[in-house]
Amino acid sequence: MPKSTKTPAKPAKRAAAKSAARNTDSGPSExxxxxxxxxxxxxxxxxxxxxxxxxxxxxxAEHGFANGVSPVRGATAKPASRLPxxxxxxxxxxxxxxxxxxxxxxxxxxxxxDRVRVDSSGRVLTTNQGVAxxxxxxxxxxxxxxxxxxxxxxLREKITHFDHERIxxxxxxxxxxxxxxxFECYEALTDITRAAPFQRAGKVTPVFVRFSTVxxxxxxxxxxxxxxxxxxxxxxxxxxWDLVGNNIPVFFIQDAMKFPDLVHAVKPEPHHQMPQAASAxxxxxxxxxxxxxxxxxxxxxxxxxxxxxxFATMQGFGVHTFRMVNAAGESVFVKFHWSPLAGTxxxxxxxxxxxxxxxxDYHRRDLWERIESGNYPEYELGLQVFSEEQAERxxxxxxxxxxxxxxxxxPLRPVGRMVLNRNPDNFFAETEQVAFCTAHIVPxxxxxxxxxxxxxxxxxxxxxxxxxxxxxxxEIPINSPIAQVHNNQRDGLHRQAVHRGRVAxxxxxxxxxxxxxxxxxxxxxxxxxxxDARDEQGKVRAKPEKFADHYTQARxxxxxQTPVEQDHIANAFRFELSKVxxxxxxxxxxAMLRNASDALAKKVGMGLGIDPLPDPxxxxxxxxxxxxxxxxxxxxxxxxxxxxTLKGRKIxxxxxxxxxxxxxxxxxxxxxxxxxxxxxVGTRIGRMPTADGDTLDADASLxxxxxxxxxxxxxxxxxxxxAALAQDGHTLEFIKDQFRHCKTILAFGASRxxxxxxxxxxxxxxxxxxxxxxxxxxxxxxxxxAAAEFIxxxxxxxxxxxxxxxxxx
Ligand code: HEM
Numbered sequence: 044m045p046k047s048t049k050t051p052a053k054p055a056k057r058a059a060a061k062s063a064a065r066n067t068d069s070g071p072s073e074x075x076x077x078x079x080x081x082x083x084x085x086x087x088x089x090x091x092x093x094x095x096x097x098x099x100x101x102x103x104a105e106h107g108f109a110n111g112v113s114p115v116r117g118a119t120a121k122p123a124s125r126l127p128x129x130x131x132x133x134x135x136x137x138x139x140x141x142x143x144x145x146x147x148x149x150x151x152x153x154x155x156x157d158r159v160r161v162d163s164s165g166r167v168l169t170t171n172q173g174v175a176x177x178x179x180x181x182x183x184x185x186x187x188x189x190x191x192x193x194x195x196x197x198l199r200e201k202i203t204h205f206d207h208e209r210i211x212x213x214x215x216x217x218x219x220x221x222x223x224x225x226f227e228c229y230e231a232l233t234d235i236t237r238a239a240p241f242q243r244a245g246k247v248t249p250v251f252v253r254f255s256t257v258x259x260x261x262x263x264x265x266x267x268x269x270x271x272x273x274x275x276x277x278x279x280x281x282x283x284w285d286l287v288g289n290n291i292p293v294f295f296i297q298d299a300m301k302f303p304d305l306v307h308a309v310k311p312e313p314h315h316q317m318p319q320a321a322s323a324x325x326x327x328x329x330x331x332x333x334x335x336x337x338x339x340x341x342x343x344x345x346x347x348x349x350x351x352x353x354f355a356t357m358q359g360f361g362v363h364t365f366r367m368v369n370a371a372g373e374s375v376f377v378k379f380h381w382s383p384l385a386g387t388x389x390x391x392x393x394x395x396x397x398x399x400x401x402x403x404d405y406h407r408r409d410l411w412e413r414i415e416s417g418n419y420p421e422y423e424l425g426l427q428v429f430s431e432e433q434a435e436r437x438x439x440x441x442x443x444x445x446x447x448x449x450x451x452x453x454p455l456r457p458v459g460r461m462v463l464n465r466n467p468d469n470f471f472a473e474t475e476q477v478a479f480c481t482a483h484i485v486p487x488x489x490x491x492x493x494x495x496x497x498x499x500x501x502x503x504x505x506x507x508x509x510x511x512x513x514x515x516x517x518e519i520p521i522n523s524p525i526a527q528v529h530n531n532q533r534d535g536l537h538r539q540a541v542h543r544g545r546v547a548x549x550x551x552x553x554x555x556x557x558x559x560x561x562x563x564x565x566x567x568x569x570x571x572x573x574x575d576a577r578d579e580q581g582k583v584r585a586k587p588e589k590f591a592d593h594y595t596q597a598r599x600x601x602x603x604q605t606p607v608e609q610d611h612i613a614n615a616f617r618f619e620l621s622k623v624x625x626x627x628x629x630x631x632x633x634a635m636l637r638n639a640s641d642a643l644a645k646k647v648g649m650g651l652g653i654d655p656l657p658d659p660x661x662x663x664x665x666x667x668x669x670x671x672x673x674x675x676x677x678x679x680x681x682x683x684x685x686x687x688t689l690k691g692r693k694i695x696x697x698x699x700x701x702x703x704x705x706x707x708x709x710x711x712x713x714x715x716x717x718x719x720x721x722x723x724v725g726t727r728i729g730r731m732p733t734a735d736g737d738t739l740d741a742d743a744s745l746x747x748x749x750x751x752x753x754x755x756x757x758x759x760x761x762x763x764x765x766a767a768l769a770q771d772g773h774t775l776e777f778i779k780d781q782f783r784h785c786k787t788i789l790a791f792g793a794s795r796x797x798x799x800x801x802x803x804x805x806x807x808x809x810x811x812x813x814x815x816x817x818x819x820x821x822x823x824x825x826x827x828x829a830a831a832e833f834i835x836x837x838x839x840x841x842x843x844x845x846x847x848x849x850x851x852x
Pocket of ligand 1: 212213216253254271272273274289294298299302361362363477478479495503506510
């Protein structure tokens with residue numbers, strides 16, 4: 044291809060060249076000069092740029108296996124100036140709106156959220172077109188008492204926008220709460236991965252996390268018995284990585300083909316749309332009892348894990364097996380675990396049910412308040428790293444999402460910590476519009492062949508196209524990465540990027556080849572081993588044989604629980620199945636449980652009046668492989684008591700006129716010192732006199748903050764105050780719930796009478812015998828020592844020694 048000639052031209056030729064350069068619909072056979080004016084310069088430089096790429100230099104590199112695993116970097120040519128790659132020569136004519144020319148190599152739609160934050164201090168009210176609104180009280184009428192006019196564009200804009208404020212909620216995980224934070228890497232993991240967050244010790248990557256329930260609608264209660272979503276978006280400097288996990292490391296099903304069935308079964312039944320945010324109904328148990336692979340997951344969901352005390356006190360898991368890939372292209376398998384520093388703590392069922400009435404936002408509020416008060420939730424990221432050879436020797440299949448890898452088999456390697464330290468400015472803009480997707484991974488990570496994961500890789504983007512109104516939701520500020528975004532995707536609903544230039548295809552020469560493919564050194568390359576797996580003999584709809592072992596790990600989980608936790612699991616099955624209206628479904632479930640634990644099946648059966656027990660369900664795999672581990676203590680919630688601090692715990696100190704103020708104030712100060720939220724809960728809110736001539740200001744009342752909302756209780760001394768509390772039935776309910784839910788209670792002096800009046804079976808309290816101080820009795824004069832004992836008791840979270848089934852009170 045000839046280059047443009049730079050020979051000086053005669054005036055006639057110059058005029059011809061100038062006029063040729065002013066057309067957009069044809070051009071001359073030869074570009075003669077570049078210097079006459081900006082149009083002809085652009086034309087000449089465009090010709091030179093195209094000529095610099097006489098052919099597609101990388102075409103041969105598109106073929107063959109070696110190129111497939113190590114693609115080359117795209118070919119490019121540098122333009123002589125920015126002229127040939129621009130859309131228009133008028134781009135220098137700036138205005139307050141157009142601003143300046145696009146910065147070279149920059150996509151201005153991505154950046155920190157600062158670019159979209161809005162603060163209206165000192166500003167007048169305007170329409171969406173920026174027109175100041177003179178009157179925001181009245182619509183425009185034909186006369187003071189006349190009809191409203193269609194002309195009122197201000198009214199119509201306001202109402203129209205309001206009419207469209209809601210968007211579809213997520214099909215699952217609709218109820219959620221989010222927070223910003225950061226991930227900090229402990230040490231470089233370059234030996235196993237080139238993923239950006241793990242490249243050096245101390246490296247910090249911003250994150251946004253959304254916790255959720257699965258079944259309920261957007262406005263449903265937080266404390267439903269349910270799996271919790273634990274989705275983390277890492278804004279890495281090599282693109283967004285979403286670790287979209289749950290607080291339970293296994294799942295109900297093994298293949299995405301069954302996901303719509305599972306969700307249809309657990310959601311409110313379609314004829315009457317009940318129950319909301321609950322799995323305790325016919326269709327759920329009908330489905331799972333016909334899907335014995337769900338048994339392991341059912342053990343977890345019936346355990347206290349499904350009713351966490353707080354998002355800050357639950358674990359998170361990536362669930363599937365993923366891969367990590369180092370710079371040399373070598374890969375290992377990996378499982379991701381988040382462990383809360385505050386320990387793993389849960390509610391008890393009676394408490395969860397009551398909380399859902401008094402405060403359906405219990406977890407959302409807890410997360411918000413922890414962050415506002417500087418008690419930042421913190422989690423450690425641990426990896427289970429193992430090789431393909433190890434995986435082949437396991438008694439279970441690592442592609443099966445109903446299986447864990449016991450920590451005894453592959454220990455956890457702590458690799459970093461995540462701290463949630465900033466609440467969103469706006470729930471809708473951030474928490475509602477955030478779009479997580481398992482397909483969002485970065486170089487250094489890859490998928491395994493888990494068939495459940497494969498379905499997820501498709502599903503999230505697909506659903507978000509309708510939830511977030513088209514294909515450009517990656518441009519919504521909370522979703523846009525901090526890494527540069529450059530590609531040839533264009534248009535679609537709500538497009539924000541204003542692309543400079545006319546090239547939206549690759550290969551091209553008119554933009555010097557840009558944006559060009561990154562090649563293996565910088566770009567994402569799939570691990571080829573996935574195609575090599577030896578058991579892929581052709582196209583089949585089938586499962587590997589080990590997937591048919593449905594019970595070994597369900598048994599492992601149950602056997603690894605403490606007796607208290609086992610009781611809670613049995614009680615949860617009893618409760619859920621008692622809500623099932625069809626006896627055959629109950630019996631089928633108990634028959635399924637028999638394969639995991641006869642003791643559990645017996646206990647559940649007894650609670651449901653099923654006697655004798657039905658025969659166990661037939662096994663899909665007659666002789667499963669011997670498990671490597673039959674007990675794994677790490678599976679017990681109680682194995683993670685946490686750092687022993689009281690950070691974020693809510694403690695009630697009851698007050699009424701005439702209580703002893705000094706002892707309460709001393710305990711309150713000691714609790715606040717420990718990071719607890721110690722609230723004065725009164726017979727009413729407001730100031731009340733104390734016996735010692737002071738006043739205390741109750742910021743909550745027995746009526747508006749019932750006892751089950753608190754982690755522990757302090758009862759005051761002072762005969763007059765205690766008598767006033769005794770007159771209020773709420774006090775006794777408060778105490779009963781605290782006792783029934785196994786919480787620490789400190790009773791000063793005269794308030795011992797309140798415990799007796801509430802009818803607590805104190806002789807049955809075994810918390811002292813078990814080394815804890817579940818009930819602390821003290822004189823007001825010993826407030827300091829009492830506070831220390833009380834704090835030690837609260838740090839133990841619960842005193843299950845006093846739990847009774849059924850409860851005596
Ligand atoms: C291991 C199994 C799974 C886990 C851990 C999981 C986790 C999650 C989480 C945490 C969310 C909420 C994300 C957010 O906060 O916005 C979510 C949403 C969702 N999940 Fe899953 N999920 C699993 C299985 C599946 C499967 C098998 C499918 C479909 C084939 C699926 C489809 C969806 C969809 C459609 C959403 C809603 C996404 C949106 O509207 O933004 N999930 N999932």
